Amino acid sequence: MTPRPPSPGPDPQQSAGRTPEEKSVAKKAAAKKTAKKAVTKKAVTKKAVAKKAAAKKAPSKKTTAKKAPAKKTTAKKAPSKKAPVEVAVSPAVDAEDRARLLAGTHHAPHAVLGAHPVPGGVAFRAFRPYARAVTVLAGELRTGLHDDGDGFFSGLLPLPDVPEYRILVTYDGAELETEDPYRFLPALGDLDLHLIGEGRHEQLWKALGAEPMTHQGVTGTRFTVWAPNARGVRLAGTFNFWDGTGFPMRSLGSSGVWELFVPAIGEGELYKFEITRPDGSRTLRADPMARRTEAPPDTSSIVHASRHEWHDEEWLARRGQVPVHEAPFSVYEVHLASWRPGLTYRQLAEQLPSYVKDLGFTHVELMPVAEHPFGGSWGYQVTGFYAPTARLGTPDDFKFLVDALHRAGIGVLMDWVPAHFPRDDWALAEFDGRPLYEHEDPLRSAHPDWGTLEFDFGRREVRNFLVANALYWCEEFHIDGLRVDAVASMLYLDYSREPGQWVPNVFGGRENLDAVAFLQEMNATVYRRAPGVVTIAEESTAWDGVTRPTDSGGLGFGLKWNMGWMHDSLGYLSHEPVHRKYHHHEMTFSMVYAYSENYVLPISHDEVVHGKRSLVSKMPGDWWQQRANHRAYLGFMWAHPGKQLLFMGQEFAQGAEWSEAHGPDWWLLDPAYGAEPDHRGVRDLVRDLNAVYLDSPALWQRDTEQAGFRWVVGDAAEDNVFAFLRYAADGTPLLSVSNFSPVVRHDYRLGVPEDVPAWHETLNTDAARYGGGDVTNPDPLKPEPQGRHGQATSIRLTLPPLATVWLRPA
Known part of the structure; x- marks a missing residue:
């Protein structure tokens, strides 16, 4: 387990697990103890001086030659000193932490909220806006907390240790008994954070986003998001009436990842992240890693866990037996939403496989299925890179369609769009208040043709986001190939730009070296982890080596559109x-x-x-x-x-x-x-x-x-x-x-x-x-x-x- 992060208090010498109130009380106690020792030492010194003076005034006695036998005395034990009695302190959240929690700028809410040992017992603190009362339930113990105002509740219980407990929150006309989210350790491990920091987490979707899970024996959902520039992140959704005030997330150090495990939250819940930007303003954002979304024009992310059971083992076992360039490959390109307008993924599964099989095509290529806000873009302006469009059903419904095509002996290719993304203010653009997924240089970020933003391929976390996304579709949805859209626009710094609108690379050329490195990494990773999968480049120039292996200096694609x-x-x-x-x-x-x-x-x-x-x-x-x-x-x-x-x-x-x-x-x-x-x-x-x-x-x-x-x-x-x-x-x-x-x-x-x-x-x-x-x-x-x-x-x-x-x- 990852240890609980330290509270950002004013004294860095204090123990990481103490709250600011605890630190203050401990400091005062230490000072009092030091003062008491000084007084005692002074009194002892005065007695010694007086005794010495008396000895000088008394007449000296002559001793006899023969010494008297020494008397055997029994040593008396000095009276033991009693330990100082710990003085109970106020358990309420101090003014500084209170202000940061209310403003949505607290990096370590778990160090303040929840239950913490303090002098005099265990302090319980809860932040529940709009609640009338909060009661701690621990075994037979049932204790109401004091209402400190502004949604804060606190209490000091004379307990030796933090117990297993739940809280009962009373609202007008309703009561909610639940686990306290702020009693849990981080639900994301050190290895995940290390790989994210290195930009090498090949299954990023299992570390970021909303993950239903059992954590410390409790069922709930872990929410994580990468937002390194944020001053604070809070979780908002249907479970808190879209008010994230009482659900602040904690920062997991230099990774830029924010995390919160929320008990009792499961599949189907809608959510977004409320991000406090560097300038103090707030923005409500959909999860970049959401595996399921609302159907446009609605934009919320949805907690999802797959229940689909695959039946395409035979297809997967044989698909890579013959290299694709030496095998029959006849492709029928489909726009799912309009092939038979009105059909869902499951309804398409009843008609599309039989139609394609009857015509003898070996593969279908699906125009982008990742979620996109504007249907008129045909899917080429993606906001939900990890979510199949909800227009036609759920992610499991899409898996059902892929499964049906495989069982009919038909491979499934998918258009994949890593070149750019739209500027919608609820999605990726300036996600945490500054350019994050896009390049910070406006000349490099704005796509001149489509009014969109280009990814910053030189940033390792962004590159990781895209490489993992390619693997996600292959591993989670059994996609057999990715046709990568608009490769030419990625490869050239001067693509659709006039002189003065672009900056040469370090060698003075027009090649986008970051994009080249990204494409090579993506192809090499996909071919290593997903045997039998093919990548296809839509590349319209004479770039040399598009389908040459990466170890020979090529981009590493399997095929290229001619x-x-x-x-x-x-x-x-x-x-x-x-x-x-x-x-x-x-x-x-x-x-x-x-x-x-x-x-x-x-x-x-x-x-x-x-x-x-x-x-x-x-x-x-x-x-x-x-x-x-x-x-x-x-x-x-x-x-x-x-x-x-x-x-x-x-x-x-x-x-x-x-x-x-x-x-x-x-x-x-x-x-x-x-x-x-x-x-x-x-x-x-x-x-x-x-x-x-x-x-x-x-x-x-x-x-x-x-x-x-x-x-x-x-x-x-x-x-x-x-x-x-x-x-x-x-x-x-x-x-x-x-x-x-x-x-x-x-x-x-x-x-x-x-x-x-x-x-x-x-x-x-x-x-x-x-x-x-x-x-x-x-x-x-x-x-x-x-x-x-x-x-x-x-x-x-x-x-x-x-x-x-x-x-x-x-």
């Missing part, structure tokens, strides 16, 4: 086919750097909002051509080196931009609403793309190896044709051919390896069941001894218009 491929390929598709030959390089350039990182090809929510139009609406031409382009592009994307991600609604060619208010246009798939078969055809294509993908190791096994890809023809700009081979680890090939012109190309000759006796069309995006014109190659295609494209043999096939064809060895 924003360049996304931008270039969508740019190519937006042109009319007649003009595409002038932009042919935009589709081939990605292969110049395809193996520099481990890539994901993302068609995410960012590409179908803010006037960018949905994927199918980006395509030129009439409705038939738009859908054909859409299907051909998906076929090209699934065959291209790299993993793939598709945002909800694009799997059935939704024509409208996504809106978080109403989500995907599901009616487009329902014949009862006059839906056209075109949309169902695109969805069927996505299902088949995933099915063939999963069955074709050539499409995923060597995504990051140059030997897994070879161009057949990459310069057919006049034809708008792209053809390439993908290879599995055992050498099995898959041939992908895309024709992005609206004309049928008959007898199109392509060079192929001579060791394949025949090729079979395994997927064609122009098939009738997908809504296409059904221009196909139904028969096996046998190579002919006519060289083409560097190969000794070639095949002739029919290329449907605006379509992608996949062929495998027959």
Whole structure:
């Protein structure tokens, strides 16, 4: 147990456990004792002088030669001195402590309140504003305390030691019998405080926040918060009618942590921290470590303890067997609140896993689920980093959804936002009255694009807050991967800033060295503690080594979004086919750097909002051509080196931009609403793309190896044709051919390896069941001894218009 901290009294030589009144009484007693000794010594000295003078005046007697035998005398015991009687003192809280408690600026309320041995017995002190009376209950003892005013009560009981006791608090019309919170030792250990101070507490959520527990044999909740600049912290909540006056917390030394164990407080209670700033003003703040929150717009934190029992052992045991860059990885991106508007986490668990499994995606990626005040931010402006949004249910409800997805064989990725946070005055901004989570330099703290604040990655406690948060989602919610948002904005000091608006690093460069160190620490820690978990960077620049291991100087991510491929390929598709030959390089350039990182090809929510139009609406031409382009592009994307991600609604060619208010246009798939078969055809294509993908190791096994890809023809700009081979680890090939012109190309000759006796069309995006014109190659295609494209043999096939064809060895 951590010893009780000393009272900050005026005399540092006094015992740490004494209150100011005790110190004063002890000091007076010591002075009185010293004075008494001095008087006694003086009296003894006077007697000795008088005796000596008398001896000089008396005549001397001659002694005989023979000495008389000495008489054996019995020594008499000197009368024992009685110990000074301790004078009883007033047990009331002294004026200085009283003023600090009332002002909310007391660092050690436990040294004043509660029960303490003093001369004359045990002093009991309670601070209960609005109470009419406070009674001490100790066994058969029942003693009322004196009302000292302003909510203070005290009493001196002639007891040898502090007993086990409870207090009975009487209010107008009500009585409350409870444990005294100020009789408990700190409920946070020295090791926790040491790790927090070092910025190395990897399970920070178990040390800070609200933790229901049994402490010293009593059930209650331990509240802890990091607020090093605060002059005082008090606890407010439903249990004290949001008046924290009578619930001051104690400071645990230089750690900056404040703590209070409150008996009888349990799950479901609402709370916040009332912080006295350095300037004396007060602010009421939500808990940065809250595991559960109220649903916005309400902002209170809620005491929470998980009751969920997991059933995904089989999934967890096998998820890390194959490295993610060598495994199939096809991702369906979801905004939970709008996928099926109105559904809770548990209701989503009944529908989302079956839908995703039917379409064949290996993973879902959830847009941020951490609590955020403004729904229109889609979760990218987080205030509750440790709490799933209460809009859809409780934390255990979210665990139920993750569990259901795992049992369906689907991995769960989550968007994670460590780059910035909003300025709400009840959340993290200037949390304890000074910049704490944000950088103290305004040039480093204010994000120029989003009106938010950037984290101070150079502060070890802030870095610990974020690293532990990444682990929290992986360990407590069994998340399989974190897609880290806005990495580029973290890496560069001059991100979206003009000259004069940023300060170079110590080497004169623009790299944010603190952010680099943070990302490396986060990745290394996650991969060490959570086997099978993958981290994914949304990084839009040419930063070197994003997916290189940290021990080789890289950032340590497992995968990186290929924003360049996304931008270039969508740019190519937006042109009319007649003009595409002038932009042919935009589709081939990605292969110049395809193996520099481990890539994901993302068609995410960012590409179908803010006037960018949905994927199918980006395509030129009439409705038939738009859908054909859409299907051909998906076929090209699934065959291209790299993993793939598709945002909800694009799997059935939704024509409208996504809106978080109403989500995907599901009616487009329902014949009862006059839906056209075109949309169902695109969805069927996505299902088949995933099915063939999963069955074709050539499409995923060597995504990051140059030997897994070879161009057949990459310069057919006049034809708008792209053809390439993908290879599995055992050498099995898959041939992908895309024709992005609206004309049928008959007898199109392509060079192929001579060791394949025949090729079979395994997927064609122009098939009738997908809504296409059904221009196909139904028969096996046998190579002919006519060289083409560097190969000794070639095949002739029919290329449907605006379509992608996949062929495998027959």
